[in-house]
Amino acid sequence: MNDQALNETAFALETTNLSKRYGRKGWALQDATLRLPNGRVAALVGPNGAGKTTLLHLAVGLLNPTGGSVRVCGFDPDQQPKETLPRIGFVAQDHPLYKSFSVADMLTFGRKLNPRWDDDLALRRLQRLGIPLKRAVGKLSGGQQAQVALALALAKRPELLLLDEPIASLDPLARREFLRTLMEATAEGGLTVLLSSHIIADLERVCDYLIILSASRVQLAGEIDEILRRHKLLVGPRADPTAVASVHNIIEASHTPRQTTLLVRLNGVIFDPSWEVRDVSLEDIVLAYLGRPSVSEDTDAGRSALVASAKGSAS
């Protein structure tokens, strides 16, 4: 398959061995190397405290790296804020807004602080959602506040939109509406999205790229299609997994007296007919990675292979 229409030579977000340490509290992020191609809607998943917020804050220049580097649309967010900030849209956790401002005030806020500002776009969107312009932001529901925060970020006409747990505190209907707005914005083109979440359920339909962060390290990063293709569940009679492990990466293994189940990342074909090969849901893949103890040596090779395959066109 060729994705000619998507420009994969330019990356919206590039990190190289990105690390952040907080004084004596330890590493919030270690050696994160990522290449997020343009036009993707990427999910950043991991348990709380895994480093998702740290990664996002490093990308928008709210934090500066302890080690390594980060580039957003080609610029360094910490050293080149003037070039970076107009290109990004950011909604921090709990969608901070000025509670005493009216919705219209918030739009004025955005207009005054951003040279590239599409007021009409924001107005139309808010109108369609039925959000009253004169009401104080503090009086809106959680879902409406999230929509206002999103409208603000999108009205900046960013190239990269970063969202920190945008749907965590929303009820299911508000969640769906938020994602609908996000998808409609993406459909207009020219936008790359990175959103973090510790809930995986809603993300599969909305995202086409996945980054798994656990214990402050990147465990997996790549196109979701490719991940679904490369990860399979092998079910068969009770067996020693060494033969399989010599070729493929075993992510999770479980045994009963009569049966062995392996979740593997394939590095080729399964020839042994005693294994039944089943598809795995994205959620189960993520859970398997998150359930693993801290990263071991074999994943480095596997990880870079997956990142590399995500760079070129996948087939």
Next chain:
Amino acid sequence: MIWVSSRQHRAETLVVTLVLAILAALLLKTGLDMASAYQQLGIGACLAETRRSQTCNTALYAFQGGFSFAISAIVWLNVLPALLGLFVGAPLLARELEQGTFRLAWTQSVPRLRWLEVKLALVLGVALLASAGLTALLTRWFSPLRQFGALYFPLTFDFEGTVPLAYAAYALTLAISAGALLRRVVPAMAVTIAGFVAARAPVELWLRPRYLPPITLTGDPGKVDAMVPKTDWALDNGWVDQMGHQVHTGAVLATCAPGQNSIDFQGAFAQCTHAHGWLMSITYQPADRFGLFRNIETAIFVALSVALVALTIWIVRRRIA
């Protein structure tokens, strides 16, 4: 950014403007009353008399009594810079940090240092302008009292020239930097009060009398006090013996003016002290130094303010997520 800053601090600005307006009105009213009373009672002529007549004493008594409340109330204006710091300075950064809205403000298209620069410039600019206006008003208000010499000295020093502006700048920058460091409004307010008092009190009470070494004159009562013009700032009044050792004032009074409420420095009292070899000692700062002192005190608080601004910039640049 001007719109954003003024909208963000709309509430505080309104309150401060209201307070200043009320203050200005009160000052105008009492100032005009005082000036006209001064004229009508002929205070100026009275003060010029070397030996006060009875009518003059009555007039002086009436004047000072009539306005003693206003004058003592003026002293409370010393808290104005602290209030400015509390209600405008403390929330400036602390509120954004406490509520997390800095993550919204600093990811628009304005880099955070520029955002800080503009806010600082706006807030300090407006505060200094308001201080200057108020100072001008107070300087006019004090003009009748200035004829009394240095009697009301600390007041006229604190509210004159560039000094009040320096106080305001200090209180503001202290509050803003406390907010940046502590990231919570209420603790920043506490630090502002403490820091303001901790600087103002020692400087005024201990440093100011010593900006230049004070002059000490000793001599017979009635002569030496005449040598110190009333415009000068008397720091200390005491008694020494021929060898320069201090003599307890209580002992002198008990010996030479027992049971008297007011002492005439001429006559019997002076003969008595002379007989005992006691000299009156006056330590003072001459009025021609006041300009220099004002400049020194201004410089102290401006230096503090500059250091605090630098601290704020450093904190915002490196230490906040």
Next chain:
Amino acid sequence: MIEFHLESQSGVAPYLQIVQQVKQALRLDILRIGDQLPTVREVVEKLVINPNTVLKAYRELEHEGLITSRPGQGTFIARTLAGASLASHAALRRSLGRWLQSAREAGLDEESIQALFNATFRDTQAAEGEETA
């Protein structure tokens, strides 16, 4: 007009699900030549899915020659599936029906029939040396 649906937990990539649904609709005669497919925006708004998913699915179908996009007008069905619709495989359908009856008479329930079919299907796939999935 066809309406798509998405099974989140199926383990099948979302774009493939759309491709499969279009093909299935062609097989069942729900979609005919000249019918218009919903626009990317319409699908995105209805399903709340990634527009790239829809684009990828439509591109795949176009690659297989099943659909064609006319700029400014939309995306339309170009031809039916090779091997035509299920209607033209009447003989296969009949023999399958007979086999199913034998299986049921042999005592197999629905799940056993499916398991038997899947296992045999896989064996033939493996025998032809093709990649699974």
